[in-house]
Amino acid sequence: MSISVAMTVNGKAVSGKVEARTLLVQFLREHLGMTGTHVGCDTSQCGACVVDVDGKSVKSCTILAVQAEGSKVITIEGLAESPDKLHPMQEAFRENHALQCGFCTPGMVMSAIDMVKRHNYQLDEATVRRELEGNLCRCTGYHNIVKAILAAAPAMKSAGV
Amino acid sequence: MYDFAYHRPKSVADAVKLLKDKPEARAISGGMTLIPTLKQRLARPSDVVDLGAVKELSGIKLEGTNVVIGGMTKHAEVATSADVKAAIPALAHLAGHIGDPQVRNRGTIGGSVANNDPAADYPGAVVALNATVTTNTRKIAADEFFKGLFETALADGELITSISFPKAEKAAYMKFPNPASRYAMVGVFVAKTAAGVRVAVTGAGPCVFRVKAMEDALAKNFSSAAIKDITIPADGLNSDIHGSAEYRAHLVGVMARRAVDAANK
Numbered sequence: 001m002s003i004s005v006a007m008t009v010n011g012k013a014v015s016g017k018v019e020a021r022t023l024l025v026q027f028l029r030e031h032l033g034m035t036g037t038h039v040g041c042d043t044s045q046c047g048a049c050v051v052d053v054d055g056k057s058v059k060s061c062t063i064l065a066v067q068a069e070g071s072k073v074i075t076i077e078g079l080a081e082s083p084d085k086l087h088p089m090q091e092a093f094r095e096n097h098a099l100q101c102g103f104c105t106p107g108m109v110m111s112a113i114d115m116v117k118r119h120n121y122q123l124d125e126a127t128v129r130r131e132l133e134g135n136l137c138r139c140t141g142y143h144n145i146v147k148a149i150l151a152a153a154p155a156m157k158s159a160g161v
Numbered sequence: 162m163y164d165f166a167y168h169r170p171k172s173v174a175d176a177v178k179l180l181k182d183k184p185e186a187r188a189i190s191g192g193m194t195l196i197p198t199l200k201q202r203l204a205r206p207s208d209v210v211d212l213g214a215v216k217e218l219s220g221i222k223l224e225g226t227n228v229v230i231g232g233m234t235k236h237a238e239v240a241t242s243a244d245v246k247a248a249i250p251a252l253a254h255l256a257g258h259i260g261d262p263q264v265r266n267r268g269t270i271g272g273s274v275a276n277n278d279p280a281a282d283y284p285g286a287v288v289a290l291n292a293t294v295t296t297n298t299r300k301i302a303a304d305e306f307f308k309g310l311f312e313t314a315l316a317d318g319e320l321i322t323s324i325s326f327p328k329a330e331k332a333a334y335m336k337f338p339n340p341a342s343r344y345a346m347v348g349v350f351v352a353k354t355a356a357g358v359r360v361a362v363t364g365a366g367p368c369v370f371r372v373k374a375m376e377d378a379l380a381k382n383f384s385s386a387a388i389k390d391i392t393i394p395a396d397g398l399n400s401d402i403h404g405s406a407e408y409r410a411h412l413v414g415v416m417a418r419r420a421v422d423a424a425n426k
């Protein structure tokens with residue numbers, strides 16, 4: 001069954017024809033060519049696919065593209081102000097060496113931004129670790145990811161993002 | 162994933178009609194269980210009926226001393242609701258410890274209770290608080306609702322519209338989470354309500370169950386000391402790579418005592 005979908009991705013109106021079974025992550029990657037959002041599992045556990053849909057952090061591998069009809073979606077590609085000005089969270093990941101292979105990073109950064117905002121820019125280490133429950137990293141051992149998020153929270157606040 | 166026809170009705174009546182007209186149709190609410198199931202090709206519905214646009218299924222309200230939670234209400238909404246936190250803090254705590262933040266932003270109470278996963282958290286609260294499940298056709302008492310492994314009293318095409326939880330005098334939920342999935346290896350919900358004391362166990366067996374001996378002891382003396390010598394048999398409990406039936410039986414006692422202590426705080 002072919003269905004038309006239309007939504008806003010990173011501020012831009014997009015549309016396409018999908019099957020009912022097309023996942024949002026497939027729509028982003030395969031229809032729109034936006035391959036920043038990753039797929040790391042089949043079980044909705046790894047969080048490599050996390051995007052923001054209407055202000056909520058979701059796993060784009062576990063929502064149908066048709067369910068995001070009319071939504072405002074933000075992906076990792078929509079964060080940096082310009083090619084040479086990263087989002088404070090991206091900057092903090094770079095500064096703190098919070099990635100190795102980088103596969104989990106788009107989802108980590110998206111989850112991290114959501115967590116900082118939900119906690120009103122105030123986080124402690126235990127909270128960060130608990131809130132990262134839905135994101136798996138096979139390389140870093142999480143330590144530097146946690147450091148990066150703790151560093152980014154005040155940076156996001158002063159940058160007003 | 163096999164393809165299917167997709168529907169997005171705006172009312173419960175339209176959703177039920179679609180589910181009745183198409184014998185192989187399935188409802189989808191949060192999709193946090195159904196979509197992974199479809200990906201593994203463990204289900205092949207002809208039609209998927211999305212409850213996402215059915216407004217009447219969402220929201221939390223107070224009715225007398227009960228908290229009534231709409232079937233489509235997301236775990237994150239229950240966890241952060243001021244009304245739930247005030248009336249039944251243990252229920253907000255339970256919802257806030259389901260899976261991870263992204264699962265809580267999509268997964269719903271109706272989907273979780275309808276699915277009746279043996280390791281799901283909500284069934285513990287529904288049974289311990291003696292909640293009432295309301296569907297499009299009737300009201301079902303908690304003790305009549307959960308029938309067995311992934312089995313409930315729901316008929317084909319019957320939808321959970323809301324669940325009504327009586328306010329508790331004292332209540333707490335303690336879960337020993339599976340370290341990978343966060344589902345309950347064993348979860349014990351203890352509640353003291355106007356109707357008495359109930360102890361409901363999830364994760365340990367094929368389906369949520371009550372522990373009568375603990376309920377009787379706690380009715381006389383609501384303290385963890387009152388149940389310290391009560392053990393439950395390992396017969397029929399779940400045994401898998403995460404833990405044996407004996408281990409789970411032991412955890413029931415530990416989690417029950419911790420829950421009573423937490424409820425008394």
Ligand SMILES: Cc1cc2nc3c(=O)[nH]c(=O)nc-3n(C[C@H](O)[C@H](O)[C@H](O)COP(=O)(O)OP(=O)(O)OC[C@H]3O[C@@H](n4cnc5c(N)ncnc54)[C@H](O)[C@@H]3O)c2cc1C
Pocket residue numbers: 043044045187188189190191192193194195196197212232233258259260261264267268269270271272273275276278280281282283315319320321322342343344345
């Ligand atoms: C990574 C991960 C971790 C998780 N961890 C936990 C955990 O720790 N504890 C826990 O309890 N759960 C956990 N879950 C499950 C989660 O809570 C699901 O949200 C829930 O079990 C199903 O709810 P849903 O709204 O997503 O339902 P869906 O997946 O949309 O539907 C599930 C089933 O219920 C039926 N259904 C849906 N809504 C209704 C309704 N209103 N009336 C009748 N039938 C309906 C559907 O047809 C389907 O058969 C986890 C899931 C994931 C992916």
Ligand code: FES
Pocket residue numbers: 038039040041042043044045046047048049050059060061062
């Ligand atoms: S790809 Fe979405 S959770 Fe793993």
Ligand code: FES
Pocket residue numbers: 098099100101102103104105136137138139140
């Ligand atoms: S950096 Fe490799 S998986 Fe996280």
